[in-house]
Amino acid sequence: MIDLNVNGSRLQAEVGKDTPLLWVLRDHLKLTGTKFGCGEGLCGACTVLIDGKPQRACITPVGDVLGATITTIEGIPENHPVKQAWLAQEVSQCGYCQPGQVVSAVALLAQKPKPNDADIDRAMSGNLCRCGTYGRIRRAIHVASGKPAAKGGKKS
Ligand code: FES
Numbered sequence: 466m467i468d469l470n471v472n473g474s475r476l477q478a479e480v481g482k483d484t485p486l487l488w489v490l491r492d493h494l495k496l497t498g499t500k501f502g503c504g505e506g507l508c509g510a511c512t513v514l515i516d517g518k519p520q521r522a523c524i525t526p527v528g529d530v531l532g533a534t535i536t537t538i539e540g541i542p543e544n545h546p547v548k549q550a551w552l553a554q555e556v557s558q559c560g561y562c563q564p565g566q567v568v569s570a571v572a573l574l575a576q577k578p579k580p581n582d583a584d585i586d587r588a589m590s591g592n593l594c595r596c597g598t599y600g601r602i603r604r605a606i607h608v609a610s611g612k613p614a615a616k617g618g619k620k621s
């Protein structure tokens with residue numbers, strides 16, 4: 466039995482310490498917002514925050530995060546500026562990559578409250594989107610940082 470601190474709650478799971486955190490979250494704790502994409506640390510769909518830093522849950526053995534603070538997409542409040550901006554800018558298309566995108570954006574803004582385009586591109590480069598929502602992601606991050614929404618259509 467392992468103890469984890471997830472989204473402010475102490476949760477337990479009957480798993481080995483080498484089990485990937487992603488499967489503990491999804492299969493044992495039923496926190497299915499965090500997605501499986503590549504399973505190899507390449508796509509960012511499984512991104513969660515470990516002590517505030519974005520990490521790939523698919524390649525993180527759960528034994529490495531005992532005692533850490535884990536935040537999943539479910540732990541980010543609905544009124545968080547990033548979630549609000551995502552909705553306002555209609556970022557999602559199929560939506561599959563978006564939990565990881567949101568989590569990475571939350572970490573970026575916690576570190577750098579007023580990022581420029583280069584900061585955003587650097588911070589978000591590990592989160593792939595097959596639907597190509599990168600322009601809307603960038604815009605939503607600017608909006609979440611307090612910049613007025615840029616003029617122009619939302620669907621780019
Ligand atoms: S599923 Fe973890 S990086 Fe792709």
Ligand code: FES
Binds near residue numbers: 557558561594597598
């Ligand atoms: S919205 Fe479809 S993969 Fe990103």
